[in-house]
Amino acid sequence: MKAYTYIEKGRFELREKPRPVLEDPRDAIVRVTLASICTSDLHILHGSVPRAVPGITVGHEMVGIVEETGEAVGSVRVGDRVTVNVETFCGECFFCRRGYVNNCTDPDGGWALGCRIDGGQAPYVRVPHADRGLCRIPATVSDTQALFVGDILATGFWAARISEISPEDTVLILGAGPTGICTLLCVRLKHPRRIIVCEKDPARIRFVRGLCPEVLVTTPGECRDFVLRHSDHGGADRVVEVAGADGTFRMAWECARPNAIVTVVALYDAPQVLPLPEMYGKNLTFKTGGVDGCDCAEILRLIEAGELDTTPLVTHRFPLSRIDEAYRLFGSRQEGVIKVAVDTAE
Ligand SMILES: [Zn+2]
Numbered sequence: 001m002k003a004y005t006y007i008e009k010g011r012f013e014l015r016e017k018p019r020p021v022l023e024d025p026r027d028a029i030v031r032v033t034l035a036s037i038c039t040s041d042l043h044i045l046h047g048s049v050p051r052a053v054p055g056i057t058v059g060h061e062m063v064g065i066v067e068e069t070g071e072a073v074g075s076v077r078v079g080d081r082v083t084v085n086v087e088t089f090c091g092e093c094f095f096c097r098r099g100y101v102n103n104c105t106d107p108d109g110g111w112a113l114g115c116r117i118d119g120g121q122a123p124y125v126r127v128p129h130a131d132r133g134l135c136r137i138p139a140t141v142s143d144t145q146a147l148f149v150g151d152i153l154a155t156g157f158w159a160a161r162i163s164e165i166s167p168e169d170t171v172l173i174l175g176a177g178p179t180g181i182c183t184l185l186c187v188r189l190k191h192p193r194r195i196i197v198c199e200k201d202p203a204r205i206r207f208v209r210g211l212c213p214e215v216l217v218t219t220p221g222e223c224r225d226f227v228l229r230h231s232d233h234g235g236a237d238r239v240v241e242v243a244g245a246d247g248t249f250r251m252a253w254e255c256a257r258p259n260a261i262v263t264v265v266a267l268y269d270a271p272q273v274l275p276l277p278e279m280y281g282k283n284l285t286f287k288t289g290g291v292d293g294c295d296c297a298e299i300l301r302l303i304e305a306g307e308l309d310t311t312p313l314v315t316h317r318f319p320l321s322r323i324d325e326a327y328r329l330f331g332s333r334q335e336g337v338i339k340v341a342v343d344t345a346e
């Protein structure tokens, strides 16, 4: 099969590889039917993920059909249509039992697929701990509807959950890229009093306005004043920082009211400064990423019930044979691209 492979910094290529096989009784082999490209894939391409292993197949956002299961797999069967979780976790260690699956202590635990082991920008993928990492897709939910459940939608859902949002809150979301938009859709399920989105890209602003007309939109330059004018207690009650750009960490805590919760989902390229003397007395609570992606079944139920729909994010589609082009487009942010779906059929 052809698999999109991390060769070295700056170079991914479609390479011929053997189909994956079961290596452990808890593994499953999934025939990938639809995959996507994530910003984290670009981070690997740019060499900013040191633990990424050259030679691995990239891709950690995908859905597919179970092709084969190890003898210890009980929650899915051959032929099931499934989402694949970006995180591998055992479900049994100290952290997993508390829902902190991102910190699973299993050797394969955490972000392994498409980083340390072969991922899903290929026709087939081996999924370790398949009972935890695979979720059956309801019959009425399409592959496109389920495509982001295991990664960016899981992230948005987790960010909204840990932000402890109540109906009186003004929630500020920094960044309206794909993960920011998923966060917005999940924050909306909490029905806060208002949601403010801060984004600098005009195309993304238009996208947010089209998708969620009731949301207030501002830009980085005017964000602080805008939030002051549109909140009840001198700042946002909840801030979710998804942008990870220069200055957005500072903006996050500056726009927060005293005693607010600031949830940092963003993955920064550089260290950030926490100037405690400047924020003394503001008594903020900071929560930091990455995602504990263990709510996929609940997310699928919300999609099935029509409460969550991320299909508008799929702005472009490519076959696997043209994945180089798909990466170029996704990386360039041209043509109004939000997310690219890759058809991985052989
Ligand atoms: Zn990702």
Ligand SMILES: [Zn+2]
Pocket: 089, 090, 091, 092, 093, 094, 095, 096, 097, 103, 104, 105, 106, 109
């Ligand atoms: Zn674990």
